[in-house]
Amino acid sequence: MVARLPGYPAAAATWQLGNMILGIETSCDETSVALLEHDGSVRVNLIASQVERHRPFGGVVPEIASREHLQHLFPLVSRALADAGATWSDIDRIAVTAGPGLIGALLVGVAGAQGLSYALGVPLVAVNHLEGHLFSPWLQREGAAIPLPPRFLSMVISGGHSQIYDVENGRVTMLNRTRDDAIGETFDKVAKFIGLPYPGGPQIEKNAGGGTIDRRRFPLSVPQFKDDSLDFSYSGIKAGAIRIAREHGIRAGGDPKLLADFCATFQEALFAQLFDRLDAIWSGLRRPLPTEAAIAGGVAANGTLREKMLAWGRDRGVIVRLPENRYCTDNAAMIAFAALQPSNAITDPRRVTARSRIA
Ligand code: KG4
Ligand code: ZN
Numbered sequence: 001m002v003a004r005l006p007g008y009p010a011a012a013a014t015w016q017l018g019n020m021i022l023g024i025e026t027s028c029d030e031t032s033v034a035l036l037e038h039d040g041s042v043r044v045n046l047i048a049s050q051v052e053r054h055r056p057f058g059g060v061v062p063e064i065a066s067r068e069h070l071q072h073l074f075p076l077v078s079r080a081l082a083d084a085g086a087t088w089s090d091i092d093r094i095a096v097t098a099g100p101g102l103i104g105a106l107l108v109g110v111a112g113a114q115g116l117s118y119a120l121g122v123p124l125v126a127v128n129h130l131e132g133h134l135f136s137p138w139l140q141r142e143g144a145a146i147p148l149p150p151r152f153l154s155m156v157i158s159g160g161h162s163q164i165y166d167v168e169n170g171r172v173t174m175l176n177r178t179r180d181d182a183i184g185e186t187f188d189k190v191a192k193f194i195g196l197p198y199p200g201g202p203q204i205e206k207n208a209g210g211g212t213i214d215r216r217r218f219p220l221s222v223p224q225f226k227d228d229s230l231d232f233s234y235s236g237i238k239a240g241a242i243r244i245a246r247e248h249g250i251r252a253g254g255d256p257k258l259l260a261d262f263c264a265t266f267q268e269a270l271f272a273q274l275f276d277r278l279d280a281i282w283s284g285l286r287r288p289l290p291t292e293a294a295i296a297g298g299v300a301a302n303g304t305l306r307e308k309m310l311a312w313g314r315d316r317g318v319i320v321r322l323p324e325n326r327y328c329t330d331n332a333a334m335i336a337f338a339a340l341q342p343s344n345a346i347t348d349p350r351r352v353t354a355r356s357r358i359a
Contacts (some may be wrong), residue, residue: 018090022080022116023336024073027101027129027158029053029060031072031230033080034332035091035254038340039234041139043084045326045333048072051199058192066104073112091122093346095332098126099355100160106354113226114349123346125339129330130156130249131172134165135341136334137294137321145337146321149289156298157328159184159199163233164281166290170342175281180235183270184299190241190266194259195252205302207252208263218244218262220269222276227351230277234270241266273313282316294321301328334359 020043023034034045051069054060081087095271096113099106110126117124134154138146151168153175161179181189184201191200196207223236243260250262282289293311306322313320327334338344 012026013301016344018086018092020086020090021095021336021339022091023331023332023334023339024077024094024096024109024113025129025132025330025335026069026105026112027075027097027099028105028330029065029068030330031069031076031123032330032332033073033076034336035080035086036333036336036340037144039263040140040271040337041143042141042333043086044080045074045331046083047326047329047331048076049254055198056116058198059188060102060229062102062104065102066108067143069105073108077112077116082130091120093123093125093339094120095125095127095336095344096188096352097129097132100358101129101356102197103354103356104202107357110354114191114352124349124352126347126352127335127338129335129342130161130163130165130358131338131341131343132295132334133158133161133296134167134172135338136327136331137300137323138301139324139327139333139337141324148341149291149319151288151291152215152294152321153278153282154294154296155274155292156297157183157274157295157339158298159188162180162234163329164278166285172343174279176230176232178232178234179229180233181238183232183234184297186234186238186241186270187267187299188320189238190245193242194245194250194262199298201299203252204263204267205304206302208267209260209261211359215264215268218248218251218265220265222269222273225340226249230280231294232273232277234273237266237269237273241269267302267304271308275303275308278312290318292319292321294323296323296328298329300324 020035025032029050035043094113133156142343154166163185164175166173187201196203223233
């Protein structure tokens with residue numbers, strides 16, 4: 001017989017030890033732990049990045065990621081408490097990323113969160129990593145989170161995902177997704193091909209800036225589907241960019257003008273597709289229209305894209321929310337914040353499972 005958990009399930013809803021939620025994120029290559037107050041104020045958001053460990057391999061090595069999470073998770077939890085001047089009894093809820101992501105990496109966070117939930121007797125909330133990203137633009141650097149409007153769009157663009165969500169009164173609906181590669185993955189793979197270090201997105205951005213750049217030097221167009229689907233597709237741009245790079249001998253450290261024009265053209269093509277789909281989705285939305293729109297995920301850190309998104313909002317009279325840079329790439333603050341949304345229920349910790357894919 002399974003022993004009854006302290007506080008489960010009857011007392012879970014009323015369990016009120018402290019006033020902080022502990023967030024844990026280990027879905028990919030960043031171990032992150034955060035402490036948030038219930039109004040979304042971020043007290044601490046610590047991130048142990050593994051980028052340097054994976055860089056020699058040009059991408060994330062799942063086995064290394066899991067081992068790094070194991071090593072860093074609990075020391076980070078202790079440091080988060082110390083930095084916040086808090087104790088275990090200040091935690092009244094735990095939020096953990098349950099998927100999607102690398103299964104071994106997720107299991108470290110989920111098992112750690114389950115253990116803490118048992119030991120502290122506080123409820124656990126299993127969070128979809130993508131929901132973490134999609135609410136992140138409303139988190140502030142300091143103070144309470146910006147109140148969420150009744151209806152908004154959020155475009156999650158990261159290393160593993162590219163999808164647009166419509167969130168109405170807490171109900172999350174995915175409007176499109178990528179049929180093949182994610183936008184960040186496309187940045188990373190093309191950057192790797194031309195010899196730029198991992199992760200490729202910021203490297204492409206850096207090389208696409210400054211001087212007199214020709215953003216249309218190479219032919220890279222926005223793909224359209226025969227069935228008029230508004231899904232994203234990045235495999236064609238990836239193949240096209242690699243072919244162009246090969247034909248023109250474009251390499252990191254090579255002809256700087258050629259490299260800059262290539263990076264700018266490639267980046268422009270990736271973003272053109274985002275706005276092509278966003279426009280089409282926007283024009284087909286049921287009224288009343290969303291009052292706010294956001295970009296989120298690692299690619300949302302891109303300065304050119306942020307400018308374009310602000311301009312997009314200005315043209316339509318829509319408030320644009322851009323995530324703070326610290327909340328763009330994977331972080332536990334966004335996971336804890338998502339756990340505070342009504343779409344996420346407290347779960348019996350025994351039933352929380354890590355899932356590499358979530359439909
Ligand atoms: O959200 P994230 O940390 O991880 C996933 O959940 O996938 O996103 C990482 C992705 C990488 O593909 C990286 O190249 C991309 O975000 N990225 C950028 C920029 N900064 C990070 N892409 C374009 N421009 C940037 N400045
Ligand atoms: Zn992510």
